[in-house]
Amino acid sequence: MLANTARTFVKARPLFAxxxxxxxxxxxxxxIVEHKDGAITGATLNAxxxxxxxxxxxxxxxxxxxxxxxQSIAKYTGVSKVLTASDAAYSKNLPEDLAPLLxxxxxxxxxxxxxxxxxxxxxxxxxxxxxLLDVAAVSDITxxxxxxxxxxxxxxGNAIATVKSNDNVKIVTVRGTAxxxxxxxxxxxxxxxxxxxxxxxxxxxxxxxxxxSDRPDLGTANxxxxxxxxxxxxxxxxxxxxxxxxxxxxxxxxxxxxxxGFVDNSLQVGQTGKIVAPELYVAVGISGAxxxxxxxxxxxxxxxxxxDADAPIFQVADYGLVxxxxxxxxxxxxxx
Amino acid sequence: xxxxxRIFVPVKRVIDFAVKVRVNPAKTDVDRNVKHSMNPxxxxxxxxxVRIKEKAPKTEVxxxxxxxxxxxxxxxxxxxxxxxxxxxxxxKDDSTLQPLAVAKLxxxxxxxxENKPDLFILGKQAIDDDSNQTGQMLxxxxxxxxxxxxxxxEIENQSLKVTREIDGGLETIxxxxxxxxxxxxxxxxxxxxxxPNIMKAKKKPLVxxxxxxxxxxxxxxxxxxxxxxxxxREGGRKVESVDELLDKLKNEAKNFQNT
Numbered sequence: 293m294l295a296n297t298a299r300t301f302v303k304a305r306p307l308f309a310x311x312x313x314x315x316x317x318x319x320x321x322x323x324i325v326e327h328k329d330g331a332i333t334g335a336t337l338n339a340x341x342x343x344x345x346x347x348x349x350x351x352x353x354x355x356x357x358x359x360x361x362x363q364s365i366a367k368y369t370g371v372s373k374v375l376t377a378s379d380a381a382y383s384k385n386l387p388e389d390l391a392p393l394l395x396x397x398x399x400x401x402x403x404x405x406x407x408x409x410x411x412x413x414x415x416x417x418x419x420x421x422x423x424l425l426d427v428a429a430v431s432d433i434t435x436x437x438x439x440x441x442x443x444x445x446x447x448x449g450n451a452i453a454t455v456k457s458n459d460n461v462k463i464v465t466v467r468g469t470a471x472x473x474x475x476x477x478x479x480x481x482x483x484x485x486x487x488x489x490x491x492x493x494x495x496x497x498x499x500x501x502x503x504x505s506d507r508p509d510l511g512t513a514n515x516x517x518x519x520x521x522x523x524x525x526x527x528x529x530x531x532x533x534x535x536x537x538x539x540x541x542x543x544x545x546x547x548x549x550x551x552x553g554f555v556d557n558s559l560q561v562g563q564t565g566k567i568v569a570p571e572l573y574v575a576v577g578i579s580g581a582x583x584x585x586x587x588x589x590x591x592x593x594x595x596x597x598x599x600d601a602d603a604p605i606f607q608v609a610d611y612g613l614v615x616x617x618x619x620x621x622x623x624x625x626x627x628x
Numbered sequence: 629x630x631x632x633x634r635i636f637v638p639v640k641r642v643i644d645f646a647v648k649v650r651v652n653p654a655k656t657d658v659d660r661n662v663k664h665s666m667n668p669x670x671x672x673x674x675x676x677x678v679r680i681k682e683k684a685p686k687t688e689v690x691x692x693x694x695x696x697x698x699x700x701x702x703x704x705x706x707x708x709x710x711x712x713x714x715x716x717x718x719x720k721d722d723s724t725l726q727p728l729a730v731a732k733l734x735x736x737x738x739x740x741x742e743n744k745p746d747l748f749i750l751g752k753q754a755i756d757d758d759s760n761q762t763g764q765m766l767x768x769x770x771x772x773x774x775x776x777x778x779x780x781x782e783i784e785n786q787s788l789k790v791t792r793e794i795d796g797g798l799e800t801i802x803x804x805x806x807x808x809x810x811x812x813x814x815x816x817x818x819x820x821x822x823x824p825n826i827m828k829a830k831k832k833p834l835v836x837x838x839x840x841x842x843x844x845x846x847x848x849x850x851x852x853x854x855x856x857x858x859x860x861r862e863g864g865r866k867v868e869s870v871d872e873l874l875d876k877l878k879n880e881a882k883n884f885q886n887t
Contacts, residue, residue, distance in 0.1 A: 412794040419761035423768035428849035495803040502797040608863040
């Protein structure tokens with residue numbers, strides 16, 4: 293009897309291995325659901341699309357959130373299960389507590405992939421998880437070639453690398469603008485509680501200052517207008533806000549404008565700020581340094597308004613207008 | 629926390645931020661025969677450590693770099709900015725040195741050192757591989773708290789208060805020391821090394837060790853299959869007036885159909 297069972301096992305194994313490999317169903321992915329103020333963050337939905345490209349199953353983890361978020365993510369196409377860790381200790385995404393939870397969940401479920409958006413939270417937490425699992429992390433992917441091969445920009449987007457991870461668990465953060473957002477459907481994935489993990493409590497969250505804005509979110513807006521050093525001061529950004537309101541656009545800025553104190557740093561577009569890829573990007577008074585282009589050159593249409601005809605921004609702009617922005621911007625606002 | 633304070637500052641030699649990098653003809657890497665300098669975020673890290681030292685003069689600032697022999701130039705720059713001593717973990721080929729390996733080298737060095745650091749200040753990311761991982765990995769390996777993307781750092785007795793740049797604004801975190809901090813652009817304005825300080829830096833101690841001394845396996849976990857140029861944009865078309873611009877946007881790029 294025993295011998296019989298063993299033989300069945302041996303025969304069955306290669307069959308399994310073959311089928312899993314051929315369909316990609318071997319991927320067993322954990323998706324970190326980032327949420328704020330009771331809503332799922334947009335980048336999570338882009339990461340879900342990227343994770344779905346692996347084939348196999350996607351389990352969403354909601355840490356520190358209420359039931360509504362778990363119920364909401366369960367409706368999205370491609371989510372096969374939802375795990376919740378509703379302890380309030382996770383609500384501020386402190387990596388010292390969140391990383392051990394992710395490690396435990398990954399190990400106990402044999403996840404082969406852990407995916408999150410390449411956001412301030414994803415960037416902060418996932419490398420710590422990778423080190424605790426003794427595996428490499430792959431940051432800011434823009435393409436999924438196969439279960440172990442990903443595409444990512446390096447050198448501020450001036451080169452595109454195709455990389456293959458040889459580790460048993462792939463820890464990946466996803467560039468939101470490179471993937472469509474996943475859609476809600478009639479899906480109804482089961483919701484379960486994640487295992488309890490001890491909290492370290494070494495860090496304390498004191499507070500936050502969030503820039504409130506009625507305009508669309510910079511990272512996901514269809515249209516973005518950015519101002520640079522040429523705006524001369526913060527008050528002049530009103531010209532851009534007026535134009536943005538007419539166009540339903542978000543407002544961004546170059547590093548020069550942020551460093552000069554014209555606007556808040558959360559508006560910075562570039563290698564070290566937000567990466568955007570809207571339908572329309574209007575660069576106003578921005579010269580077009582490599583670091584800025586890294587944040588916007590995947591936009592569908594780029595417009596540059598600059599009085600310096602030799603500014604590098606004109607080399608990437610689909611339409612360039614050589615004119616004083618203080619004359620051109622009000623004129624555009626008026627004529628829209 | 630030890631008294632006086634000890635700060636470790638890992639620094640990386642990278643292709644200078646102003647260089648337009650090119651992919652090599654074999655499409656395996658970028659052309660590295662160009663100007664290199666210290667990673668800009670690491671300059672901010674050194675500056676912050678030196679500023680802490682200026683307030684508490686007994687503070688020791690140790691610059692560490694993992695890389696080829698040329699990484700010593702970067703360490704000398706850190707010494708000229710005000711670091712007290714330097715440690716060079718020499719690897720033959722640093723083109724395949726990845727964040728996990730660097731974090732392990734730093735972990736092993738820290739564990740070996742008798743004089744433990746109270747604080748690590750690293751750049752938030754290197755501008756070559758754009759990974760944004762090493763500080764977080766080191767924090768995980770050493771099981772220390774981490775505050776990444778710092779734009780303000782205050783040390784109060786045994787604790788550290790850090791303002792972090794997050795999506796949409798700022799967040800403040802308080803943590804115990806020892807701890808790991810990674811710097812964002814707005815933490816400070818790094819100083820230039822003066823000529824006398826560059827001369828003095830040549831006499832400051834710099835020790836060299838190898839990954840073998842530290843018993844760390846630095847073989848890459850991620851294999852680069854190919855490196856390509858990004859798709860080129862067909863830019864460069866200029867319009868004469870606002871009217872022409874709006875006309876093109878409406879009728880050619882089909883941008884304002886709903887407006």
